[in-house]
Amino acid sequence: MATCDVCGEYENLPYQCKRCGKTFCAEHRLPENHDCPGLAEWDDPGGVFDSGFDESVEGNDGGGARGGGGRTVRTGSAGGVIDRVKRRIDRETSTGGFVSFFRNNATYAILAAIWATFVAQLIVFWGISPTLHNTLFVLRPDALGNVWTVVTSVLSHSPVSLYHIIGNSVVILFFGPLVERAVGSKKFVAFFFASGIIAGLGHILFAIATSAPLAGILGASGAGFAILGVLTVWRPNMQVLLFFVIPMKIKYLTWGIALVSAVLVVRSLLAGGGGAAGGIAHLAHLIGFAIGLGFGKRNEGLARSAGGGGGVSMGSARGPRGPGGPGGRF
Incomplete structure (x- = not known):
C-alpha cells in the first residue's frame, strides 16, 4: 500500500x-x-x-x-x-x-547534517586542533558562552569512534520517519533539536549543581531517545529487532534501557559523578526519553499516523571515550 x-x-x-x-x-x-x-x-x-x-x-x-x-x-x-x-x-x-x-523528509536532512558535521569534526580534530574542535562542537559547562555549541553538539559525535554516530544514526533512520510522518516535517525538526538541546543542557546543569567533575557533552542520543519515547507511548507493542535478531516490543526495549540508564546514573552520583558512566551521558538519555514520553502523551491523537514497524539494532557498542571526557558523548 x-x-x-x-x-x-x-x-x-x-x-x-x-x-x-x-x-x-x-x-x-x-x-x-x-x-x-x-x-x-x-x-x-x-x-x-x-x-x-x-x-x-x-x-x-x-x-x-x-x-x-x-x-x-x-x-x-x-x-x-x-x-x-x-x-x-x-x-x-x-x-x-x-x-x-529533503524538505519533505526532514529525517534524512538531519542525518545528512549529522554526517556532514562529522566530516567537519574529523578535519578539525585530526587536521587542526582538538582544542578548536571542542570549542566548535562540544557543549562544555566551563564554556557556556560558546552558545553555538548548544546546537552543534546535538549534531556532533565522537571523532575517535564510529560506534557513537552509527548507533544514533540507526535509531534516527528507522524511527524518525514514523514520528515525522505523524507530526509533519517542520514540527519534527523543532522537536528533534529541542529535545537534544534540553537533554544536553540538563545534563550539564545537573553536573554543575552537584559539583560533579566538569566534562563536555556531544551527540544526538538525547533526541534519539526522545523519538523512542514518543513511539513508546504511541505504539508500545510495535515489534523491533534487538541487534537485528531478537524480536521484542518497543516498550520493553525502551523501558529496559531507561532502567539501566537510571541505575548507572545513581551509581555515578554515589561515586561523585554527574550522571555519566563509561563515557556515556546516561542522564541525557533519561531526559530525552522523558521529553519523548511527555510529547507522545500530549499528542496521542497523532498516534494512528505513526504506522509501521521495523527491525533495528539497539545495542550500545562502546568505543573509545570522546573528547569531552567521562561525560563526553550521549
Whole structure:
C-alpha cells in the first residue's frame, strides 16, 4: 500500500505523476495540487516538453528568432542561460526536486547534517586542533558562552569512534520517519533539536549543581531517545529487532534501557559523578526519553499516523571515550 507524498495518507489506488515521478492520492493527483515541476515550464517558450538542450538551435543568429506566433525566442544569449538556470531552480525546489526531497523528509536532512558535521569534526580534530574542535562542537559547562555549541553538539559525535554516530544514526533512520510522518516535517525538526538541546543542557546543569567533575557533552542520543519515547507511548507493542535478531516490543526495549540508564546514573552520583558512566551521558538519555514520553502523551491523537514497524539494532557498542571526557558523548 503506497502513501501520498504530499499528505502521507495511505492510498489503495495510488496515482504516479509521469512528470515528477511522485506518488499521490486522488486529492493531490493533479499537477496543480502537488506543485508539479512541470507547471514551472507551462508558459515557457519551449513548452512543457522542453528537452533542456541549448536553445540556440531554435534560431540562426545570436540575438534570437521570431516564432510563428510573433513571439521572440531567445537563443544563445545570456538571457537564455538565465532562463535555463531559473527553470532548473524551479525543478529542484518543486515537489519532485532534489531540494524538495529533503524538505519533505526532514529525517534524512538531519542525518545528512549529522554526517556532514562529522566530516567537519574529523578535519578539525585530526587536521587542526582538538582544542578548536571542542570549542566548535562540544557543549562544555566551563564554556557556556560558546552558545553555538548548544546546537552543534546535538549534531556532533565522537571523532575517535564510529560506534557513537552509527548507533544514533540507526535509531534516527528507522524511527524518525514514523514520528515525522505523524507530526509533519517542520514540527519534527523543532522537536528533534529541542529535545537534544534540553537533554544536553540538563545534563550539564545537573553536573554543575552537584559539583560533579566538569566534562563536555556531544551527540544526538538525547533526541534519539526522545523519538523512542514518543513511539513508546504511541505504539508500545510495535515489534523491533534487538541487534537485528531478537524480536521484542518497543516498550520493553525502551523501558529496559531507561532502567539501566537510571541505575548507572545513581551509581555515578554515589561515586561523585554527574550522571555519566563509561563515557556515556546516561542522564541525557533519561531526559530525552522523558521529553519523548511527555510529547507522545500530549499528542496521542497523532498516534494512528505513526504506522509501521521495523527491525533495528539497539545495542550500545562502546568505543573509545570522546573528547569531552567521562561525560563526553550521549
